[in-house]
Amino acid sequence: MKMFFRGCLIAALLIMSGCASSLQASLHQSVYASQAVLTASETLASEYVSGTFGKPDDDKVQKIIAYDTGAWNALQPLVRDAKSGAPVSAMALTTANAAVHAFQTYLTDNHIGKQPQ
Numbered sequence: 001m002k003m004f005f006r007g008c009l010i011a012a013l014l015i016m017s018g019c020a021s022s023l024q025a026s027l028h029q030s031v032y033a034s035q036a037v038l039t040a041s042e043t044l045a046s047e048y049v050s051g052t053f054g055k056p057d058d059d060k061v062q063k064i065i066a067y068d069t070g071a072w073n074a075l076q077p078l079v080r081d082a083k084s085g086a087p088v089s090a091m092a093l094t095t096a097n098a099a100v101h102a103f104q105t106y107l108t109d110n111h112i113g114k115q116p117q
Contacts, residue, residue: 027093028082034093034100035079038071041104044113053112060110067103074099 045064049056074096081088107113 023090024087027088027090030093030097031075031078031082031088034075034097037104038075038100041071041100041107042068044107045103048107048112053114060112063106064103064112067099067106071096071099071103 045068047053049061049064074092078088078093078096080086
């Protein structure tokens with residue numbers, strides 16, 4: 001009977017470790033997706049700041065810098081971990097995603113990245 005329980009315990013641990021590696025793979029993919037969104041947002045922001053869409057508003061430029069810095073600082077440690085194969089915290093990823101989303105939302109709400117009509 002002890003062998004049966006020991007076997008069940010080992011099987012459960014193997015299954016859980018498989019789930020954990022699958023979860024980490026999913027978290028790593030999410031990190032890379034967030035990085036892509038941040039890169040696209042930074043491209044639009046850079047074009048706005050450089051005057052591609054007309055004279056940039058100084059207040060908006062300062063807010064862009066603040067949002068971008070917050071998103072960058074939250075996401076970069078996760079990118080580093082994902083690239084090295086280290087575990088990524090789901091909570092840290094949620095925080096980073098919120099920062100990237102806030103940056104993207106600010107750009108959208110202020111029509112940054114759209115040609116003036």
